[in-house]
Amino acid sequence: MSTTVRTEGDLGVASLLRDAGVVPVVVVSSGEEALRLADALADGGLTSMEVTFRSAAAAEGIRTVADQRPGFVVGAGTLLTPGDVERAVEAGARFGVSPATDEEVLAHAASQGLDMVPGAATASEIARARGLGAEVVKLFPAEVVGGVGLIDALAGPYPGLQLMPTGGIRAADLPRYLERPQVLACGGTWIAPRDLLAAGDFAEITRRAAEAAALVRSHREHSRKEHHHGA
Template sequence: MNAGHPIPGPASVLAGARVMPVLTIPSATMAAPLAEALVAGGARCAEVTFRTPDAEQALEAMAAHGGLTVGAGTVLTPGQVERAVAAGARFVVSPGFDEQVVSRCAELGIPVIPGVATATELMRALRAGLDTVKLFPAEPLGGLSTLRALAAPFPGTRFIPTGGIRAAHLAAYLADPSVLAVGGTWLATPAHLERGDYEEIRRLTAEAVARSTS
């Protein structure tokens, strides 16, 4: 499918980070203090979802901070891939597997992490040349037991489970050898941002990073 356009793996940009804050940012004015809080908590990467009108501006501001590897999430179309990369995204995340999104990422040489929920979707992703996928929504799908069931027939595949995961689940997911990293929305929710509670974001991030390295 992507002959001539090898797809770089996300491990090359995540650089060992095992916790990925997944961010829905209501206003671009929140991006700079949010980046500061995440970096202060030890985060090295973050996913900014394309779910708000200010998503591109927020991604650009966070990418300009310099302390984080920032990617774009909830990317649904090739056009959004182009806008995300123009804003400074170093990787792209989708809720599902879309061939056109994957192809455009391959053409641009940017890592892409599509979401999968079934073995059929995982097989399509592997056929497209990918070796890392997002299990989404992880907890509603059955959590770690579902992840292990999917991983068993596909040795070498790496997963970034995301969706419904909380701090209490983190250690168990990260202990599984097929898990590259865990995506979490609990680290910095829109409610945290609306309250301006950046100290709580820093605390939750530091706690998660500590759990990921213990």
């Protein structure tokens, strides 16, 4: 049973993530920095980011981008408590992400109409997240717990599994993750790490975003051709 309240025409988190392909996971220091970052990512062809609640400026960053760049999808990451969920909703986050599966956090997010992507690292945790109503699960930390090998192993017992692997993924890893039908999008910190933001190197962030966006496009074009030939 879904308790998520959504306005007409609003996309669910699975559609948002599938459209994105790659979701930069970022820590921002101000609303202005978040806005410049969103523009740099958009210039590279990426349409979303996950602003983690690892800094005091997270809510301000989300609010600024949600208000001033409504076409850019901004989610809230590292939501560990119902209070974090409240702050994310108030700031205008389109979805929430957590490193683990917490029943209280998921229930509160559902009551607030916020789609959550809870984290899981094992089959048991994935089963629990899905049992609590999660449409998409964050495989975390993806590379540490087995990466694509684990995804392949889980595909048999869990048909219809929808994942956002995050943790240790780099640009070179994207193709093998995106080849898996269970993967809607990959989360990653490599596109806009703190050192580049602190240095104000938005040109390099745009370059990395463009590289990631090109990999997503290339994979999807290849998939469409394969599907067409196999039809």
